[in-house]
Amino acid sequence: MTKGILSFGAYIPRRRLQRKAIADTHTWFAPGLKGQAKGERAFCNWDEDAVTMAVEASRDALVGRDRAAIETLRFASTTFPFLDRLHSGIVAGALSLGDNVMAVDVSATQRAGTTALLEGLSGEAETLVVAAEKRDAKAASPMEMQSGDGAAAFVVGKGKPVATLLGKASRTADFVDHFRSLDNQYDYQWEERWVRDAGYMKIAPAVIKACLENAKVGAADVTYFCMPGTLSKIANTVAKAAGIADTAVVDPLHANCGDTGAAHALVLLAATLEKAKAGEKILVVGFGQGADALLFEVTPELAKLPRRMGVSGNLARRKEETQYGRYLAFNDLIELERGMRAETDKATALSSFWRNKDTVTSFIGGKCSKCGTLQFPKTDICVNPNCNAIGTQEPHHFAEMTGRIKSFTADRLTYSPDPPSCYGMIEFDEGGRVMIDFTDIDADQLKVSLPMRMMFRIKDIDNTRGFRRYYWKAAPVPQS
Amino acid sequence: MAKGIRDKVAILGMGCSKFGERWDKEADNLMVEAYTEAMADAGIDAKQIDAAWFSTAIEEQHVGKSATPLAVALRLPFIPVTRVENFCASGTEAFRGAVYAVASGAADIALALGVEKLKDTGYGGLPQRGRGPLNDMTNPNGSAPGNFAQLAAAYASKHKVDPKELKRAMAHISVKSHDNGSRNPKAHLRNKITIDTVLNAPTVAEPLGLYDCCGVSDGSACAIVTTPEIARSMGKKDLISVKALQLSVSNGLEAQHNSWDGSYFATTRIAAKRAYQEAGIEKPREQVSLIEVHDCFSVTELVTMEDLHISAEGGAIKDVLDGFYDADGKLPCQIDGGLKCFGHPIGASGLRMIYEMYLQLQGRAGERQRKQEPVFGLTHNLGGMPMRNVAAISIIGKYGA
Numbered sequence: 001m002t003k004g005i006l007s008f009g010a011y012i013p014r015r016r017l018q019r020k021a022i023a024d025t026h027t028w029f030a031p032g033l034k035g036q037a038k039g040e041r042a043f044c045n046w047d048e049d050a051v052t053m054a055v056e057a058s059r060d061a062l063v064g065r066d067r068a069a070i071e072t073l074r075f076a077s078t079t080f081p082f083l084d085r086l087h088s089g090i091v092a093g094a095l096s097l098g099d100n101v102m103a104v105d106v107s108a109t110q111r112a113g114t115t116a117l118l119e120g121l122s123g124e125a126e127t128l129v130v131a132a133e134k135r136d137a138k139a140a141s142p143m144e145m146q147s148g149d150g151a152a153a154f155v156v157g158k159g160k161p162v163a164t165l166l167g168k169a170s171r172t173a174d175f176v177d178h179f180r181s182l183d184n185q186y187d188y189q190w191e192e193r194w195v196r197d198a199g200y201m202k203i204a205p206a207v208i209k210a211c212l213e214n215a216k217v218g219a220a221d222v223t224y225f226c227m228p229g230t231l232s233k234i235a236n237t238v239a240k241a242a243g244i245a246d247t248a249v250v251d252p253l254h255a256n257c258g259d260t261g262a263a264h265a266l267v268l269l270a271a272t273l274e275k276a277k278a279g280e281k282i283l284v285v286g287f288g289q290g291a292d293a294l295l296f297e298v299t300p301e302l303a304k305l306p307r308r309m310g311v312s313g314n315l316a317r318r319k320e321e322t323q324y325g326r327y328l329a330f331n332d333l334i335e336l337e338r339g340m341r342a343e344t345d346k347a348t349a350l351s352s353f354w355r356n357k358d359t360v361t362s363f364i365g366g367k368c369s370k371c372g373t374l375q376f377p378k379t380d381i382c383v384n385p386n387c388n389a390i391g392t393q394e395p396h397h398f399a400e401m402t403g404r405i406k407s408f409t410a411d412r413l414t415y416s417p418d419p420p421s422c423y424g425m426i427e428f429d430e431g432g433r434v435m436i437d438f439t440d441i442d443a444d445q446l447k448v449s450l451p452m453r454m455m456f457r458i459k460d461i462d463n464t465r466g467f468r469r470y471y472w473k474a475a476p477v478p479q480s
Numbered sequence: 481m482a483k484g485i486r487d488k489v490a491i492l493g494m495g496c497s498k499f500g501e502r503w504d505k506e507a508d509n510l511m512v513e514a515y516t517e518a519m520a521d522a523g524i525d526a527k528q529i530d531a532a533w534f535s536t537a538i539e540e541q542h543v544g545k546s547a548t549p550l551a552v553a554l555r556l557p558f559i560p561v562t563r564v565e566n567f568c569a570s571g572t573e574a575f576r577g578a579v580y581a582v583a584s585g586a587a588d589i590a591l592a593l594g595v596e597k598l599k600d601t602g603y604g605g606l607p608q609r610g611r612g613p614l615n616d617m618t619n620p621n622g623s624a625p626g627n628f629a630q631l632a633a634a635y636a637s638k639h640k641v642d643p644k645e646l647k648r649a650m651a652h653i654s655v656k657s658h659d660n661g662s663r664n665p666k667a668h669l670r671n672k673i674t675i676d677t678v679l680n681a682p683t684v685a686e687p688l689g690l691y692d693c694c695g696v697s698d699g700s701a702c703a704i705v706t707t708p709e710i711a712r713s714m715g716k717k718d719l720i721s722v723k724a725l726q727l728s729v730s731n732g733l734e735a736q737h738n739s740w741d742g743s744y745f746a747t748t749r750i751a752a753k754r755a756y757q758e759a760g761i762e763k764p765r766e767q768v769s770l771i772e773v774h775d776c777f778s779v780t781e782l783v784t785m786e787d788l789h790i791s792a793e794g795g796a797i798k799d800v801l802d803g804f805y806d807a808d809g810k811l812p813c814q815i816d817g818g819l820k821c822f823g824h825p826i827g828a829s830g831l832r833m834i835y836e837m838y839l840q841l842q843g844r845a846g847e848r849q850r851k852q853e854p855v856f857g858l859t860h861n862l863g864g865m866p867m868r869n870v871a872a873i874s875i876i877g878k879y880g881a
Contacts, residue, residue: 356617409627
């Protein structure tokens with residue numbers, strides 16, 4: 001069996017902040033922002049982070065695949081919410097991958113995504129590689145303008161690959177163009193011209209050369225060149241130096257998404273796979289304290305993949321945001337008066353959380369082995385009044401089920417970081433129901449029988465203790 | 481079916497504090513206010529009380545746990561006192577405990593008292609609070625209006641009603657309760673409003689606006705019960721007796737089983753049917769003289785008109801807009817202003833409803849007295865949320881009726 005990329009998926013959050021809204025607020029202070037006030041950048045809803053985006057991108061990549069086949073999970077990000085808690089473990093739980101999966105977090109460099117993909121392709125195990133980034137940037141910084149939030153996921157291993165790895169190369173160098181430390185939440189960045197001349201131009205072409213030699217492929221044969229970088233035209237400049245055609249440079253998604261950091265090389269790869277044809281060659285480069293280069297060749301299997309959201313589907317699932325204040329609030333860049341109702345203690349009983357992880361993280365409910373009734377959550381006694389059998393509930397996965405709104409409200413009294421708080425009863429098409437929070441929905445969209453799907457999200461953030469808990473919420477099924 | 485409670489227990493006395501924002505009173509002051517009125521009405525001495533039931537729902541906000549706050553406030557002479565909590569239906573639960581104690585013969589005279597002191601949170605509405613570790617991890621962080629508002633979406637969808645027409649009927653309900661509350665000196669809210677006041681108010685939880693929601697109040701209500709024989713031996717005439725006390729509690733079906741459509745209260749329908757049977761009432765729409773229902777929100781009152789089997793299914797909007805439930809209508813609902821305007825000190829509310837029926841049945845309701853002589857008064861006290869709740873129904877009436 002051939003080794004390679006077996007499947008791919010992506011996730012981009014729905015809200016797109018108009019860069020003009022940023023500039024309108026800050027040009028009095030930073031006039032340079034005016035020139036960047038074009039297009040839009042994706043940003044997380046208040047209940048999203050690298051973990052939730054990784055889950056959604058992974059679900060996209062796993063469409064039509066057997067999850068039990070995944071042996072290893074590699075999750076790359078430089079914006080993990082915890083310092084000491086295995087994020088890939090949360091993702092594995094949300095995806096119900098099973099207890100025996102080997103889960104690894106990869107971090108601390110902007111090329112974490114490409115490194116995780118390289119490592120995944122080096123082993124024998126079927127591996128889910130996912131990269132996700134929720135960028136942190138200071139208000140009025142160029143990074144705030146250029147960044148976006150997003151994720152991409154790949155299943156790699158043996159089987160019928162949609163793309164095979166022709167060659168690879170890596171180089172490590174402690175080139176500190178920027179850094180972020182325990183004491184500093186935001187990037188500290190050195191002069192761009194130096195980063196370009198002494199960094200990208202010295203390191204990237206050399207790694208590309210090594211990769212192409214490893215693959216025995218000429219630079220002119222590269223169909224698509226995926227290299228993120230927020231410096232102006234940096235991918236084109238590197239391509240030129242490496243002998244790659246300028247037409248091969250893929251759209252960095254600056255206009256409609258922004259740079260998703262450690263995830264971006266993989267986001268660009270996913271976007272490219274959505275349009276690539278058999279025989280085409282894709283060169284992916286990740287830059288950060290050195291560089292990784294991976295050269296893929298697309299196979300005829302790509303055309304046979306079942307439909308998925310991908311980057312384009314996620315970009316089409318779009319909500320224009322002109323309120324810069326919402327972005328500031330969601331990213332804790334402004335201290336809002338949140339009211340006394342926000343003072344409710346969000347402590348999590350970790351023992352209860354562990355005991356209920358199937359319900360809370362994996363969204364597993366019950367199916368009565370006697371009468372077939374689906375119910376959520378799973379209980380000892382069947383809810384069907386004509387059954388009420390004891391101890392007959394088999395685990396049933398509700399996360400991939402779709403349903404419809406049965407009842408709803410848009411609550412302006414209860415505290416929500418993004419009022420009004422929308423929630424209601426979802427009745428699943430296959431059976432069963434749940435009263436649950438809605439997300440990625442506007443109050444004027446709410447109506448009985450609106451089709452909904454489940455998404456993994458932050459339920460509550462416990463600011464007192466620095467914990468956050470995750471759960472599932474219902475969101476509108478994207479219109480196709 | 482069991483023979484039931486009909487005419488086994490009589491109300492000896494009742495009392496009710498003024499409801500409202502009682503900034504200058506503690507919970508024990510409110511308890512004493514209701515208690516002294518009830519004791520004067522009953523004409524008994526504290527030593528004659530054999531047992532007491534104490535209802536309060538959000539005790540962490542005022543008196544704390546257990547029955548001791550009641551025993552201490554009233555200086556009850558070391559008698560058995562039980563604290564009950566069953567969401568907003570707690571008041572009727574206290575009454576049920578006292579009535580059952582008397583009916584069983586375990587007590588000659590028993591007292592039920594409910595209190596809630598809610599206005600020490602620092603903000604309007606009910607206090608936000610934890611719901612247990614697992615519920616906190618899964619349930620929406622909803623508010624009471626948000627939970628009950630969902631009835632409207634499901635009701636409008638089921639009966640194919642224009643949401644605007646539903647909203648108008650809901651507004652009529654609130655206007656009616658404000659009218660009634662204006663005639664009640666103990667009511668929290670005594671201002672009259674118009675349909676436009678309701679329709680133009682800020683939204684609290686779609687489609688409920690400010691005037692679709694009841695007040696959160698401080699207050700207390702008290703009942704003293706005994707057997708008809710003892711009441712008569714004390715010289716009481718024209719006794720008011722308990723005709724029915726029914727409770728129905730959700731078992732998770734509404735929340736988890738697709739047989740419930742979200743537009744009504746499964747519990748209320750069941751409890752009402754049992755209550756009518758227990759009271760010997762066959763045609764509630766004609767036989768019941770007055771009703772006090774749990775109008776925490778206007779939409780709750782609307783669907784409850786059907787759940788009590790008084791309006792036909794899908795017919796509540798018409799009845800409401802026809803004025804059927806107005807104070808001068810065929811069957812007045814909330815003649816005292818209801819939760820909406822009398823106020824809603826949770827643990828006291830069920831007892832407050834019975835208090836109003838008791839006054840009306842005796843012709844003692846002052847300016848708001850129903851002219852047509854009432855025979856049966858029904859109270860409906862509901863706690864929780866539409867998908868998981870406790871419905872308590874009591875019917876009291878003229879002894880022997």
